[in-house]
Amino acid sequence: MATIATGLRHAKCAGSTAAAQWRSAMLPRSSFTLAIRSITSDSHKTTTPPSLEAEAAASVPIPYQGITHARVVPATPSYFSREPQFNDLYIGISKLLTKYNHLPTVPPSEAPQMPWTKLEEMRAQMGEPIKASHYAKVMRVAKRLNLIEPSLRPQEVKVALTEFTRDINPFLNMPNPITIDKFGRAVGVGKRKESTARAFVVEGTGEVLVNGKTLSEAFGRVHDRESAVWALTATQRLDKYNVWALVEGGGTTGQAEAITLAVAKALVAHEPALKPALRRAGCITRDPRTVERKKHGHVKARKMPAWVKR
Amino acid sequence: MASISLRSLVRPSLPVAPRIQPIIAAFSTTSLVSAAAPPAIKSRKDLPKKTKKTYKKKQNIVPVKKPGPGERKAFRKRIQLSNNSALPVAGLDKLEAQTMARAESGGRMFAVPDEVVDRLRALEAFKSTQTWNLFRKPHVLVRKETVELMSRLEASVEKKEAFKCVLTGSRLSGKSLMLLQAMSYALLNEWVVIHIPEGQDLTNGNTEYSPVPDTEPMQFTQPVYCLKLLQNIYKANKAVLEKTPLKQDWTRLSATLKPGSTLADLALSAKESEFAWPTLSALWTELTLPGQPPVLFALDGLAHINKVSAYRDPAFNPVHAHELLLVRTFVDALSGKTKLPNGGAVIAATSENNTHKHPSQELALSQLEAGQAGKPVPQPDPYERKYDDRVYDALKNSTVMRLEGVSKDEARVLMEYWGASGMLRSVLDSRVVAEKWALGGHGIVGEMERASLMTMRV
Numbered sequence: 001m002a003t004i005a006t007g008l009r010h011a012k013c014a015g016s017t018a019a020a021q022w023r024s025a026m027l028p029r030s031s032f033t034l035a036i037r038s039i040t041s042d043s044h045k046t047t048t049p050p051s052l053e054a055e056a057a058a059s060v061p062i063p064y065q066g067i068t069h070a071r072v073v074p075a076t077p078s079y080f081s082r083e084p085q086f087n088d089l090y091i092g093i094s095k096l097l098t099k100y101n102h103l104p105t106v107p108p109s110e111a112p113q114m115p116w117t118k119l120e121e122m123r124a125q126m127g128e129p130i131k132a133s134h135y136a137k138v139m140r141v142a143k144r145l146n147l148i149e150p151s152l153r154p155q156e157v158k159v160a161l162t163e164f165t166r167d168i169n170p171f172l173n174m175p176n177p178i179t180i181d182k183f184g185r186a187v188g189v190g191k192r193k194e195s196t197a198r199a200f201v202v203e204g205t206g207e208v209l210v211n212g213k214t215l216s217e218a219f220g221r222v223h224d225r226e227s228a229v230w231a232l233t234a235t236q237r238l239d240k241y242n243v244w245a246l247v248e249g250g251g252t253t254g255q256a257e258a259i260t261l262a263v264a265k266a267l268v269a270h271e272p273a274l275k276p277a278l279r280r281a282g283c284i285t286r287d288p289r290t291v292e293r294k295k296h297g298h299v300k301a302r303k304m305p306a307w308v309k310r
Numbered sequence: 311m312a313s314i315s316l317r318s319l320v321r322p323s324l325p326v327a328p329r330i331q332p333i334i335a336a337f338s339t340t341s342l343v344s345a346a347a348p349p350a351i352k353s354r355k356d357l358p359k360k361t362k363k364t365y366k367k368k369q370n371i372v373p374v375k376k377p378g379p380g381e382r383k384a385f386r387k388r389i390q391l392s393n394n395s396a397l398p399v400a401g402l403d404k405l406e407a408q409t410m411a412r413a414e415s416g417g418r419m420f421a422v423p424d425e426v427v428d429r430l431r432a433l434e435a436f437k438s439t440q441t442w443n444l445f446r447k448p449h450v451l452v453r454k455e456t457v458e459l460m461s462r463l464e465a466s467v468e469k470k471e472a473f474k475c476v477l478t479g480s481r482l483s484g485k486s487l488m489l490l491q492a493m494s495y496a497l498l499n500e501w502v503v504i505h506i507p508e509g510q511d512l513t514n515g516n517t518e519y520s521p522v523p524d525t526e527p528m529q530f531t532q533p534v535y536c537l538k539l540l541q542n543i544y545k546a547n548k549a550v551l552e553k554t555p556l557k558q559d560w561t562r563l564s565a566t567l568k569p570g571s572t573l574a575d576l577a578l579s580a581k582e583s584e585f586a587w588p589t590l591s592a593l594w595t596e597l598t599l600p601g602q603p604p605v606l607f608a609l610d611g612l613a614h615i616n617k618v619s620a621y622r623d624p625a626f627n628p629v630h631a632h633e634l635l636l637v638r639t640f641v642d643a644l645s646g647k648t649k650l651p652n653g654g655a656v657i658a659a660t661s662e663n664n665t666h667k668h669p670s671q672e673l674a675l676s677q678l679e680a681g682q683a684g685k686p687v688p689q690p691d692p693y694e695r696k697y698d699d700r701v702y703d704a705l706k707n708s709t710v711m712r713l714e715g716v717s718k719d720e721a722r723v724l725m726e727y728w729g730a731s732g733m734l735r736s737v738l739d740s741r742v743v744a745e746k747w748a749l750g751g752h753g754i755v756g757e758m759e760r761a762s763l764m765t766m767r768v
Contacts (some may be wrong), residue, residue: 206744207752214715216751217480222765225749239744 190261195250204242479713482756515620715753
């Protein structure tokens, strides 16, 4: 962090140089040249001696006239750092934070979700060996800026934050909400293992049909029957809805648990307030476990052939 | 020495040559210390094998007495009708003669009276698959269908004609229990009850059979089964049989039968299995004469008596089950060929657990059902070759009664009884009733029992 601190010290004296020039010149790296401030070297040529004294005075060149810095100074204070572009980014948002520190903030849970650029991604983007600790500090500032109340957020903050986000926002990728059609049906889809289930849930008296059969005909095991209607049992809604389910693929357990998920989704369409209860009952999250693939050299996924003596 | 003496005894005349044994003196004078020399090693097989050392302790195997022959089956098939751990349920009425036929009894539980329980047990009406062993005393739920069936039975006595019925419906829906209720109704109303608990027993070839002479095609009786059936009939219907006199002269069967004898004497006259069928047939003839008490003839497992049996005739051709005389008696009664002039009923129940694919019976039953409901009658499958006309003829005059799940109100009554017996421990409200009703396939009683009583909750 020493480099950043040094950069900040320079930024104090040279205001105009603090603007991030590296970013604009990022792509054509080869054409990048040092922006050296002009050091007037032609001052001694232009003077004409009006008098002797003046000539004498003029013959003695006054050193360092019009010169602020003794040496060539780079345009950006990050010039000597290991990660100049990244450093510029940091300087930029730190200034923004200083500037807009007074704006009201929202709690982190209410801040807009941003697809932050990951460390690896940022390293690849800038071509700089960014340290994880530096990245964390920068992201902390960026996340603090994201807490500014969205309606009061200045444009330049918004622009600056886009530097820290990915181009694709996965949080916008939402499933279509389930609607209740004119017959009062909500259709949910659920999957488990190899099974896929569709459940049509309507308000009713607690009748359940699976592929046109009653629960006892569809599932031989009592446990599977209970699984199939678990979303309704857990929320005490079994006598309030009728379920008509279609299920295919897989075995009995998979089919029963696919119906659980399908019924839960359709039930949430009827009563959105039940979602936390259903999540606690384990009816919202899809179980991602499936059969592990067989490997070569193995008899099954893990099983090895028996050892044979020659 | 013994051989020599024996030989001398057998053939005293022959001279016996003494055996000469060469005496080989040992080279060494010391005695043999070690045992015989180890066997010579001729191949790799003779090399000493490495044995795996086991650290397992040898288990102390105690000889266990195995159950005797038939003991295991008897244990499996035993009927247990009470359970001292269950709470007695107070406040339920006992079944009386006309209770089940009254509409107001619908949706209520009733206790089966003790004397009826004994007689039902003699008739083998209780099945080991039913859950009688969970409760203190046998109780039955009178459902809507029960009231309907019993009022039909009541009407049959008034009309003096048989009520012929086939009970069908999905698995565990209570067909056998409905049969039991019909039998208890008949016993309470002083009918004579004949019950064949498993149609399968008659046709799977496990009981003796013998041909009836001079019959074409050949017919068969099942003497041992008939003797047992006669004894069961006597045990269950003793009171009625003892006060009903014979109308015909059956002295040719037994010398003990006088003109003033009763049906009980007739039933008891068969002491040997060879007289069982003539006696049973005589009893059936007596019961179908006018002026005798009404009869209930019941059979469970209809599909098994509508097929070609496992028996063979002397030419080794398969015998159709309807050629067995006991089965034929039932089938004739079911088809209406034998009239019951005193009223009564012939009830057959199908079984879903113990059955086989039977297209003829399924078609006949579905046609009857459609005809009763006024729906279009299903046509036979043109690609099916082997429809059995005898099955159609046997079933065509009967009424089909389909049993499915109970209603939620009936389910509630039943579950309240379970709760009062201490078998159902959760709070009983409409939500729980609806849950078990749905888990039990829309109120299939057996499935509800499975879901709520027979599932372990830890």
